Amino acid sequence: MKKVVRILGVIILVGAFGGTLFFLYNKSKKKEDVFENKNPFYSDVVMKTVATGSVVPRFEIEIKPQVSGIIDELYLQPGDRVTKGQIVAKIKIIPDMVTLNSAETRMNRAKINFEDAQIDYDRQQKLFDKNVVSYEEFKASKVAYDSAKEELTAAENNLELIKNGVTKKAESATNTLVRSTIDGMVLDVPVEEGNSVIQANTFNDGTTIASVANMQDMIFQGNVDETEVGKIKEGMPIELEIGAIDKQKFAAVLEYISPKGVEDNGAIQFEIKANVQLTEDQFIRAGYSANANIVLEKKDSVLVIPEGLLKFENDSSFVEVNTGNDLEPNYEKRFVQTGLSDGINIEITEGLKLDDKVKGEKIDPKKLKEGEGNKG
Numbered sequence: 001m002k003k004v005v006r007i008l009g010v011i012i013l014v015g016a017f018g019g020t021l022f023f024l025y026n027k028s029k030k031k032e033d034v035f036e037n038k039n040p041f042y043s044d045v046v047m048k049t050v051a052t053g054s055v056v057p058r059f060e061i062e063i064k065p066q067v068s069g070i071i072d073e074l075y076l077q078p079g080d081r082v083t084k085g086q087i088v089a090k091i092k093i094i095p096d097m098v099t100l101n102s103a104e105t106r107m108n109r110a111k112i113n114f115e116d117a118q119i120d121y122d123r124q125q126k127l128f129d130k131n132v133v134s135y136e137e138f139k140a141s142k143v144a145y146d147s148a149k150e151e152l153t154a155a156e157n158n159l160e161l162i163k164n165g166v167t168k169k170a171e172s173a174t175n176t177l178v179r180s181t182i183d184g185m186v187l188d189v190p191v192e193e194g195n196s197v198i199q200a201n202t203f204n205d206g207t208t209i210a211s212v213a214n215m216q217d218m219i220f221q222g223n224v225d226e227t228e229v230g231k232i233k234e235g236m237p238i239e240l241e242i243g244a245i246d247k248q249k250f251a252a253v254l255e256y257i258s259p260k261g262v263e264d265n266g267a268i269q270f271e272i273k274a275n276v277q278l279t280e281d282q283f284i285r286a287g288y289s290a291n292a293n294i295v296l297e298k299k300d301s302v303l304v305i306p307e308g309l310l311k312f313e314n315d316s317s318f319v320e321v322n323t324g325n326d327l328e329p330n331y332e333k334r335f336v337q338t339g340l341s342d343g344i345n346i347e348i349t350e351g352l353k354l355d356d357k358v359k360g361e362k363i364d365p366k367k368l369k370e371g372e373g374n375k376g
Contacts, residue, residue, distance in 0.1 A: 053222020057213035
């Protein structure tokens with residue numbers, strides 16, 4: 001009995017030792033890498049460049065006063081729509097004291113001269129009616145009277161203009177009423193009632209009372225790198241993506257490419273402009289940042305593979321094709337001819353067929369085990 005137990009113990013010990021050796025051998029044995037196989041497929045390939053910029057009105061007009069003074073009334077605010085000729089503000093003139101004094105002096109003198117001319121004219125009129133004086137003498141006094149009257153009117157109007165900026169006879173043509181010069185929307189009103197404003201002159205651009213623009217005539221202004229500017233031309237279609245407006249794209253047409261580049265952070269950038277084609281129900285606020293996708297070349301339904309599967313040797317490109325099966329793969333190098341690329345997929349013009357299995361990325365052993373477990 002003891003002999004049998006001894007023999008069983010030896011057998012168990014040898015089995016355990018052999019099992020340990022077998023486990024260690026399998027563990028130390030290098031497992032073959034498993035790769036994912038991908039088939040070529042048909043897809044559209046679009047090569048495009050992206051320009052960053054903003055959407056702005058084509059024309060943004062700054063409305064400035066024709067006289068200096070203080071804003072007495074404002075008739076609009078940002079967002080209001082205005083028409084050409086509509087009054088946007090009224091200005092109260094603060095006259096210069098020296099100019100005002102000169103105007104008052106001129107009017108007083110004109111008044112004195114007019115009163116003197118009127119006395120002489122009345123006397124000559126009576127004498128002429130009695131045939132005491134000749135017509136020539138009467139005519140001279142009448143001309144002097146008319147001239148003095150006109151001078152008095154001019155002096156009064158001048159004083160009225162200096163004080164109020166308008167005469168009673170021409171209230172509709174006054175410079176104190178500031179009018180819009182175009183139809184559009186008010187974008188900004190940088191002044192308030194009571195602010196002083198200055199008219200445009202040789203030394204000053206003048207105070208802006210309001211900025212007005214046609215919000216249906218918008219353009220995209222952006223920059224394109226020098227490596228891409230040679231691939232674009234006027235008339236190309238553009239697709240605009242505006243960050244502030246989700247799930248909506250806007251059509252535009254490239255209409256201007258700057259002939260001169262500007263250095264920006266070490267790179268040469270060329271300004272471009274594109275006409276944004278808005279529909280009646282679309283509205284874009286001025287200054288929105290946007291990305292312009294410019295289609296350089298496009299091919300429909302061509303054979304492609306993911307660009308990451310492509311490998312390079314000298315000046316040639318190739319892929320590894322599995323000529324075996326999934327359990328016993330056999331990869332062989334195959335040179336291919338490539339075409340258009342969009343940065344994700346690349347066109348294959350020669351070297352591959354639709355049912356070829358191209359070697360892809362290495363599969364993680366953990367994921368492989370998980371997949372086998374799920375199948376079980």
